[in-house]
Amino acid sequence: xxxxxxxxxxxDFGRYKLKIDENIFKIISSANVACGFHAGDPNVMNDIVxxxxxxxxxxxxxxxxxxxxxxxxxxxxxxxxxxxNLMIYQLGALDGFLxxxxxxxxxxxxxxxxxxxxxxxxxxAEAVLDSVYLYNKELIVLGLPNSQISVVSGKRGVRFxxxxxxxxxxxxxxxxxxxxxxxxxxxxxxxxxxxxxEMVLNRRVKSIDGKYIKIEPxxxxxxxxxxxxxxxxxxxxxxxxxxxxxxxxxxxxxx
Numbered sequence: 001x002x003x004x005x006x007x008x009x010x011x012d013f014g015r016y017k018l019k020i021d022e023n024i025f026k027i028i029s030s031a032n033v034a035c036g037f038h039a040g041d042p043n044v045m046n047d048i049v050x051x052x053x054x055x056x057x058x059x060x061x062x063x064x065x066x067x068x069x070x071x072x073x074x075x076x077x078x079x080x081x082x083x084x085n086l087m088i089y090q091l092g093a094l095d096g097f098l099x100x101x102x103x104x105x106x107x108x109x110x111x112x113x114x115x116x117x118x119x120x121x122x123x124x125a126e127a128v129l130d131s132v133y134l135y136n137k138e139l140i141v142l143g144l145p146n147s148q149i150s151v152v153s154g155k156r157g158v159r160f161x162x163x164x165x166x167x168x169x170x171x172x173x174x175x176x177x178x179x180x181x182x183x184x185x186x187x188x189x190x191x192x193x194x195x196x197x198e199m200v201l202n203r204r205v206k207s208i209d210g211k212y213i214k215i216e217p218x219x220x221x222x223x224x225x226x227x228x229x230x231x232x233x234x235x236x237x238x239x240x241x242x243x244x245x246x247x248x249x250x251x252x253x254x255x
Contacts, residue, residue, distance in 0.1 A: 001200070001244065001245045001246065002247075002248040002253050003217065003218065003219065003220060003240060003248070003253075004030050004161070004218060004248060004249055004250045005028045005029050005030070005219070005220050005237070005247055006028060006029070006031065006060075006142070006163070006219050006220070007024060007028045007221065007229070007233070008032045008062055008111070009031045009032065009034075009048055009052075010031075010034045010039070010044050010045055010047075010048035011034045011071075012040070012041075012044045013039050013040060013041055013044065020229070022051070023230055024222075024230050024233050025052065025055050027233045027234065028233070029057065029058060029248060029249040030057065030060060030106060030107065030249050031048075031052050031058070031060065032061070032107075032111075033045060033052075033059055033060065033061065033062055033094055034062050034064075034111070035063045035091070035093050035094045036090065037063065037064050037065060037072065037086070038066075038068065038070075038071055038072025038112060039071060042097075045093070045094055045097050046097045046101075049094075049097045049098060053103050057249075059094075059098060059103060059105060059106060060106050060107035060108055060139075060140075060142070061090060061094045061105060061107075061108045062109055063090035063091065063108070063114070064090075064110065064111030064112050065078075065111075066086065067113075071112065072111045072112035073112040073113050074113055075117065080123055080124075080127040080130075081127075083114075083124060083128065083131070084127045084131040084134075085131075087131035088131050088135055091105070091108065091131070091135045091136075092135075105139060106139070106249065107139055107140040107142055107161070108128075108139050108141050108142070109141070109142040109163070110128055110143075115143070116175070118147075118148065118149045119143060119144045119147035119149055119175055120148055122148045122152060124148075125148040125149040125151075125152045126152055128141070129141065129149065129152055129153055129156040132158050133157055137157060137158065137159075140159045140161050140250050140251070141160050141161070142160075142161050142219060143162070143163060144163060144174060144175060145174065145215045145217070146174050147174075147175070160254075161253065161254050162215065162216050162217050162218045162219070163217070163218070163219045163220075163221055164196075164200075164205065164215060164219070164220055165220075165221045165223075166186075166195065166220055166222050166236055167187070167192055167223055168184065168185060168221075168223075169181075169183055169184050169185075169186060169207075169208040170205055170208065170213060171209075172207045172209055172211045172213070173213075174205075174207075174213045174215070177208050181208075183208060185223075187228050189228055189235040190235070192232045192235065192236060193235045193236055193239045196236050196239065196240070197239055197240075197243065199215060200217055200220070200240065200245055201243060201245075203215055203217075218250070218253050218254065219250060219253075220236065222236065
């Protein structure tokens with residue numbers, strides 16, 4: 001059995017730095033790099049690409065709404081064409097730094113409010129997928145199982161990978177619980193370990209209200225800005241290894 005471990009990185013901006021322990025680079029197999037709209041800037045993007053490239057970690061784009069003040073977590077109403085162009089603009093920005101360092105983009109994972117909308121809103125899902133298809137149809141898109149973007153991806157001719165979250169709570173429909181709700185972000189490393197094993201080995205996750213939801217995970221996300229990110233990542237990495245689950249990048253899973 002194989003599974004990818006991904007994390008959101010490169011989310012500094014100018015003088016504002018997130019406290020990310022770079023030891024997490026040794027654990028993850030894929031990284032989602034901010035593209036300058038919700039976080040990140042040219043210097044940050046180039047720096048993180050260089051660091052990840054030295055470790056042979058596969059790199060993906062993490063585009064979001066143009067919302068630095070809200071860290072891309074606020075919903076912005078845009079047309080399908082606006083979303084498509086917003087996506088392509090950010091893919092191109094990160095791709096430039098990959099190209100000059102002889103690296104290739106592996107995947108795309110929308111960020112924050114854009115990610116959440118693409119799971120439930122068909123038009124947003126179509127816009128995201130159309131942008132990826134136009135830019136590079138070989139890219140893999142990350143999203144929630146049983147979501148709009150997962151359903152539409154096949155019809156749009158885009159490769160898709162089911163993503164699950166080690167440190168986020170789910171509602172009864174299999175979507176992420178709003179960060180405004182208590183318990184939406186899980187900080188207990190032992191609980192994260194337990195939930196990931198349940199998701200990867202038993203193909204199910206327990207919602208915040210106690211309901212089990214069926215899933216087929218291909219990638220596990222560990223948020224880089226969680227204060228316990230490294231401890232959670234280590235716990236999950238060890239637990240998966242103890243259960244004979246191989247950590248592999250998406251490109252080796254989604255053939």
